[in-house]
Amino acid sequence: MGLKGRGAIPAPFSKMRKRIGRFFYRHPGVEGFLFALPYMALWAVFLAWPVVYGIYISLFDWDPLRGSRFVGLANYLELFREPRFWNAVTNTFKFAGMAIPLILGLGLVFALMVWGWGRKRRGIVVVQASLFFPYLLTVSIVAIVWKWLLERDVGLFQHFLSSVLPSAPVFLTEPAWALPAIAIATAWWLAGYRMLVFQAGLEEIPVELFESAEIDGALPYHKLVHLILPLLKPSLLFALVLTTISAFRTFGQVLIMTEGGPGWASEVLALYLYRVGFDYFDIGKAAASGVVLLFLILVITLLGVRILGLKSELQ
């Protein structure tokens, strides 16, 4: 400010502005704080406070209409005694175990494919666009389309699979295959963004490294293991954290594709939380399972960060 149009401001205001300017000049710290304040206020109210408030609610038999009763850790104890809760925990881990490698693996293969073969080849942008586009769709669309593709008898994929392989599982109706089906749909949805992340990482690798590797007679496999993967580590770690968080909080796909079924075979923690809170109105318990889920995600990502040394990449 103060470069243009100074003369247009009436005298008292210009005096005030000068005074404000002098104040900030003498107290630079205040100014920095003020710049961050709007964001920090929103963040504190809508992101940080709910965590605290969630823990608070989880300690109550919560009933805002008739009055809540403090129950200490009773909600947690009740959770830990409930087989359905442990089923949801197991399913969450199973889903993460399937979805994370699938998403990252496909993303990496796509990135290598588009990056390695894409140079000097026509139409590569069409390929890249097709692989990426599903990421822009909302989870409801993805889940609806995949539910339809896997529909018993009439679903396109299910029909194709069953006619090629008569012993093929009926994905969404067999308990053991419901979660894998959701993981596949999720991979279709999310792999494209990981592809872009990896591609950006690949672009940063200096071409000379490949040239010298070639002169040394390195095979494609060696190049991948000894050159590409180590240099891609920052991108891989970033994608891993991103994918882990979204795998553990998976909700929409499960709700729409199977509603947690058959039985509870695909009920994950986020869906369990939703059910307990908004179908059974056991708010305290739902809040407690939210705290458990949040804690799980935090511990797992921090462990990942610790073990794989992501900290340096984030700063």
Added chain:
Amino acid sequence: MKWIKRYGPYLVLYGVAFLWIIPILWMADTAFKPTRDIFSIPPKWIPSHFTTEHVERLFAEWPFARWLLNSLVVASFVTLGSLVVSVPAAFSFSRLRWRGRDAVFMFLLVFMLLPWQVNVIPLFFMMTKFRFLNTYQGVALPMIAMPIGVFLLRQFFINIPRDLEDAARIDGCSSLGVLLRVILPLSKPVLAAFGVYIFNYAWNEFFWSMICLRKPQMVTLPVGLKILQGAFEIDYGLILAGAFMASLPSLMVFLLLRRQIIRGFTLAGSGVKG
């Protein structure tokens, strides 16, 4: 052999890309074929005749246009709000000195690892208290202060040469002036990237939207589709018509701005790690 070496990669690339969009093609196909064909065994790619009955039913019986509008309002609100608060915050975290700054930033860093949607229960009661349930601001507010935006912008701002700022300060620029006249003009690509990222995020948000928005008139597209799907478990014509119509805006924008969108997501994906 030579032939394979030359055309093999093309075959693989186009083959995989085609396989990858089959679900989208099948969705479009189902949305426009008569119900009889939808349930035919084996599945039929070419319909006996083209029909818009499902789409017509969708617009006649459901407030689909309203859902579209709701989505647009919420996503724009979030994008605008997020840019307005994140830019000065990122500027402050990267270029202004104040006590406790780095500690606060580390705290934010940890919060990036906590998905806020998991807090739907406390958020629900907070919004009940504020009377923000079933309102645009209710859905939008928790999405505005996304830590990832501050990270992305901060990373970019840090790398802008100090000399430029010093020159502006010597010429009498205040911090706000530095931000508006020096930093922002240099940051257009990263602002666009963040804008694209957060708009897409808000446009597609599902968990919290479903809990906050309970009136059929107020819901956004993702939640509206869930309502459609829940109401008619097996009316696949209508449901897929809804899914297709809901993906149309994304598809059209993507076809128009493909390059910018891909660049935006690439930057958002690689910028965070610097």
